[in-house]
Amino acid sequence: MAYRLLSLDELVINRANDRHGELENETAAIAWLFNNRETHMKSLAADIVEVGEIYEPPLVSPDGGKFIVLDGNRRLTCLKVLENPRRAPNIELQEYFSALRNKWKVGFPDRVMCQVESDRDRVDEILFRRHTGTQGGVGQSTWDDRMKANFINRTGKGNAVSVADQVEHRLKAAGMMPGRRQMPRSTMNRLLSSEVFRNRVGFSIRKGRFEYTHQEEKVLSALKRIASDLAGRKIVLGNIWDTDGKTYYLNKLQSEGVLPGDPDRLTAPKVKEAASPQSSQIARAPVARQPTPRQRIHLIAKADYGIAWPGRLQRHRAIWEELQYHLDISVHRNAISVLFRVLLELSIENYISQTGLSIDSNSKFAIKALKIAADLQSRGKIDAKYMGIIKKFQNSDQLISADTFNRYVHSSNFAPSGDHLIALWDTLAPFIVECLSA
Numbered sequence: 001m002a003y004r005l006l007s008l009d010e011l012v013i014n015r016a017n018d019r020h021g022e023l024e025n026e027t028a029a030i031a032w033l034f035n036n037r038e039t040h041m042k043s044l045a046a047d048i049v050e051v052g053e054i055y056e057p058p059l060v061s062p063d064g065g066k067f068i069v070l071d072g073n074r075r076l077t078c079l080k081v082l083e084n085p086r087r088a089p090n091i092e093l094q095e096y097f098s099a100l101r102n103k104w105k106v107g108f109p110d111r112v113m114c115q116v117e118s119d120r121d122r123v124d125e126i127l128f129r130r131h132t133g134t135q136g137g138v139g140q141s142t143w144d145d146r147m148k149a150n151f152i153n154r155t156g157k158g159n160a161v162s163v164a165d166q167v168e169h170r171l172k173a174a175g176m177m178p179g180r181r182q183m184p185r186s187t188m189n190r191l192l193s194s195e196v197f198r199n200r201v202g203f204s205i206r207k208g209r210f211e212y213t214h215q216e217e218k219v220l221s222a223l224k225r226i227a228s229d230l231a232g233r234k235i236v237l238g239n240i241w242d243t244d245g246k247t248y249y250l251n252k253l254q255s256e257g258v259l260p261g262d263p264d265r266l267t268a269p270k271v272k273e274a275a276s277p278q279s280s281q282i283a284r285a286p287v288a289r290q291p292t293p294r295q296r297i298h299l300i301a302k303a304d305y306g307i308a309w310p311g312r313l314q315r316h317r318a319i320w321e322e323l324q325y326h327l328d329i330s331v332h333r334n335a336i337s338v339l340f341r342v343l344l345e346l347s348i349e350n351y352i353s354q355t356g357l358s359i360d361s362n363s364k365f366a367i368k369a370l371k372i373a374a375d376l377q378s379r380g381k382i383d384a385k386y387m388g389i390i391k392k393f394q395n396s397d398q399l400i401s402a403d404t405f406n407r408y409v410h411s412s413n414f415a416p417s418g419d420h421l422i423a424l425w426d427t428l429a430p431f432i433v434e435c436l437s438a
Contacts, residue, residue, distance in 0.1 A: 003057060005111040008080055011058070012066050017073050018127070030077050031089040037074070042096060045078040049100050053109075054079065060114045061123055067114065070123050071130065076112070083108065163198070164188040166210045167223050174220050178228035184237075187230050191240045191249070196308040200250050201226070202260040214260035225258050243310035262380065299336050299425050300324035305433050313350065316436060319343045329418040337408035337416040344405065344428065347435035348372060354438040366394035366402035372435065381434050390431060400427050 013029045016022045020032045034041055048054055058072025069076050081087045082104070085097035101108070117123050164185035171177045192198050198205060201222050202214030212219055229235040240246045253259050300323045309317045319339050327336050348368050352359055359371050373390035376382045382390075393402055404424070407414035 002116045003113055004116050006060070006067055006114050006116075007111050008076070008083055008109075010066050011060060011076055011080075011112065011114070012063065012068050013073050013077055013080070014069050018131075019073070027087075029073070030081070030087060033074060033077050034089050034093060038093070041074060041078060042093075044074055045082060045097065045100055048075070048078055049082070049103050052104070052106055054112070057113045057115045059117065059123065059126060061117055061120060067116065070117075071127060072114075079109070079112065161205050161208055161210070162189060163192045163205065166205075167192075167227065170210075170220065171223060171227060176220055176224045178224060178231050181231040183227045183231045187235070187237050187240070188227070190237065191226070191230075191235075191246055193246075194308065195304065196306050197246055197250060199306065200254070200259055202264065213266060214264040215266065218260040218264045222253065222258050222260060225253065243308045244312075247308060247310070296422060297328050297330065298324055299327070299329055299340060299421055300429075305429070307433060307436050313436060316343065316346050316350065319346070329421060333416045333418055333421065334408075336421060340421065340425065341405040341408050344432060347432045351435040351438045364394075364402070365405070369393050369402070369431070373431065376431075376434055382430065386430065389427060400424055 013026045015025050015029045017029060020029070020036070023029050023032060054072075054075045056072065056075075058076055059070045060067040060072075061070055062068075081093075081097050082101050085094045085101060088094045088097050117126070162185070164183070167188060168177070168183060168185070177183075192201065195204060199213060202212060202219035204211045204213050226235075235249060238245075240249055250259065300320065302324060307320075319342060323336060323339055323343065327339070329336055345365065348365075351357065351372050352368065355375065357372065357375055359368055363371075369390060370393065373382065373387055377384065377387045389400070393400065395401055400423075408416060
């Protein structure tokens with residue numbers, strides 16, 4: 001395997017690309033890509049212009065003094081047509097690519113880093129692994145919905161609305177953009193990549209619309225501070241690469257009183273329509289009919305509980321998802337009751353570990369829960385009424401008690417009921433979520 005910088009003139013779009021079979025020449029291959037993939041080609045070209053590169057090196061092979069492109073034909077076709085828009089197969093596309101070329105921010109590349117392979121058998125082996133499915137793990141493994149969601153929540157890429165665009169537009173309108181240095185948009189999108197983090201700053205993105213969840217003035221002040229930290233490089237991408245990094249930074253802002261608090265919360269989200277270029281392009285979701293209520297079949301309701309899952313909570317999350325998506329409460333009551341107990345205890349230990357709360361490790365399960373609840377109340381996370389519920393947790397004669405959970409694990413005569421388990425979960429869910437969010 002070798003990598004070489006090759007000029008665009010040395011690279012030939014493959015007339016025998018497996019996408020279309022054998023065609024007459026390079027011109028015909030370019031025309032086929034646009035005739036059959038026009039929307040994709042235009043989107044790809046726009047992305048290349050925006051980022052200024054094509055990321056993956058194309059796979060090429062020597063061919064009569066030039067190099068035939070065997071993987072990466074779409075990317076290199078876009079570069080060739082951007083270099084010379086007259087190569088596009090019709091006037092409309094020529095005008096489109098001319099306009100795109102004018103948006104190129106830096107010097108247009110005359111050479112491209114390519115992976116050069118002379119052995120065509122080896123090339124076919126590479127293509128086989130890249131493009132013919134997973135092959136039982138040998139080929140590229142596509143992401144399922146959860147994997148895609150993990151990526152979007154981590155990076156902010158793929159969201160229908162650019163959070164950075166929305167933030168920048170509102171700060172400019174309020175005259176609050178910090179200094180002259182440009183705010184790193186990708187870093188802002190990564191920091192506020194999911195609702196968990198956006199909600200902490202005081203806004204939400206729902207159905208393609210920006211909504212304030214807290215008082216606008218307080219939210220804008222927080223966003224100004226964040227934009228200033230990013231623009232001044234006090235916070236860089238490496239600081240907020242993962243969930244722990246984002247949480248640490250937002251916790252710091254909260255401790256300084258920068259983020260909005262409960263007194264600033266709006267009774268209903270405030271929709272703030274921004275006259276930004278994007279706002280007119282956002283499709284309004286049709287009003288859906290309310291579904292008929294269905295009996296719950298899993299312990300944990302299928303709702304977003306607002307937990308940002310860092311890597312250290314890997315097992316906690318796995319148990320949570322088994323209880324939320326997999327175990328049927330009408331069939332797996334014993335398994336659910338035991339896992340519920342495990343999740344509660346792991347959540348309690350997480351809170352103690354993350355907050356440094358002073359609790360004797362030999363303390364009983366119920367005592368730990370009570371001390372954590374007292375700490376949560378002192379921080380304003382729970383109110384006195386909910387504190388009263390947790391206080392009863394240590395009483396064995398209560399429906400919701402530590403003794404009940406102990407019996408789930410140790411008693412041979414204690415049969416859990418589905419309705420009781422759901423009642424337990426609905427009561428303790430706020431406590432468990434706070435413990436996992438510490």
